[in-house]
Every structure is written in structure tokens, then in C-alpha cells.
Amino acid sequence: MRISLQSFMRTGVLGEIRIGMTPAEVLELTGAPERGDITLQDERRSAWTFGDIWIGFNVFAKEPRVCNSIEWIPDAPEISVPTRFELVDWDLRADVAIDEVLTMLNLQGIRFRRDSFPSSLCERIVLSSGLQIVFMNERLNSFGIFKFDSSVTVPNV
Numbered sequence: 001m002r003i004s005l006q007s008f009m010r011t012g013v014l015g016e017i018r019i020g021m022t023p024a025e026v027l028e029l030t031g032a033p034e035r036g037d038i039t040l041q042d043e044r045r046s047a048w049t050f051g052d053i054w055i056g057f058n059v060f061a062k063e064p065r066v067c068n069s070i071e072w073i074p075d076a077p078e079i080s081v082p083t084r085f086e087l088v089d090w091d092l093r094a095d096v097a098i099d100e101v102l103t104m105l106n107l108q109g110i111r112f113r114r115d116s117f118p119s120s121l122c123e124r125i126v127l128s129s130g131l132q133i134v135f136m137n138e139r140l141n142s143f144g145i146f147k148f149d150s151s152v153t154v155p156n157v
Helices: 003-010 023-030 098-108
Strands: 002-004 035-039 045-050 053-056 069-073 086-088 112-117 122-127 132-136 139-145
Touching: 002 003, 003 098, 023 053, 098 112, 098 122
Parallel strands: 002 086
Antiparallel strands: 035 045, 045 053, 053 069, 069 139, 112 122, 122 132, 132 139
């Protein structure tokens, strides 16, 4: 499966993986995860990992189990993915500065909103696709799209 950074930023779809897919649909595209059904601290989702890519699923009994998050959690300077994933134009590094990201978004013509939370040393960039780029203590913390309830939200950018 080909994974494009530019496409992910513009659409919120990673390769062919999108919010709302069932676990079976994700498995058909990705094959078995390296680790599966990791319950995350927020307890609203469990996750499968594919290198540094995390695919999250809701764990609410009253709703069908579907993908509700797709994110890159950088553990190393460069993104790591299984060989069955082909990275295309992924030039984002874990040590990227927030100003570099803002410049890249402006050059690509991608609309965004920047949120600052000084008390937590957190900054978030929300793209028009819904994708969020989160910095903690001026370090890239996560890069992904999240949908934790049944309502549809459109970012105010």
C-alpha cells in the first residue's frame, strides 16, 4: 500500500485507510498488525501498530467497532513502517520544528488553524482535512486524524 504524506494531509486518508472502516476492511489492506488490540489510556480506543503508524478502533459496546484514529507517533527521527507499506513524499521528520510545518503547509496551499495551549506547552495545527499535528514542548508528538464519536465535525479553519 502506498502512503503519501501530501495526500494524508489533504484528505485525512492514509493510503486507503480511512476513518469509519471496520477492522476486517483495515486488515484486508494492511495485513496483520505488528501489535494488535493495545488498549490506550483514554480507554476510548484500542490500537493496532504498523511500525510507527497506529490505527485506533472504538471500544464502545453500543457502537459497531470501526476505525476512529489514524496517526503517526514518532519514536525515532524517521518514520518506520513495514515493508508492505511504500512511503511516497514522506519528508516529515520527528525533529521537525513547528515553523517548518507551517511553511510547508503554506507552500502546499493547505488551509489550517493553529491552537496554542500555553499552560500545557502544547501547540496543535488542525488542517482542513481534520488531520491534527500536535507539538509538546516544541517536539512533534503526534500527526493524525481522530474521530471519537458518531457526530461529524468539520474543522473551523
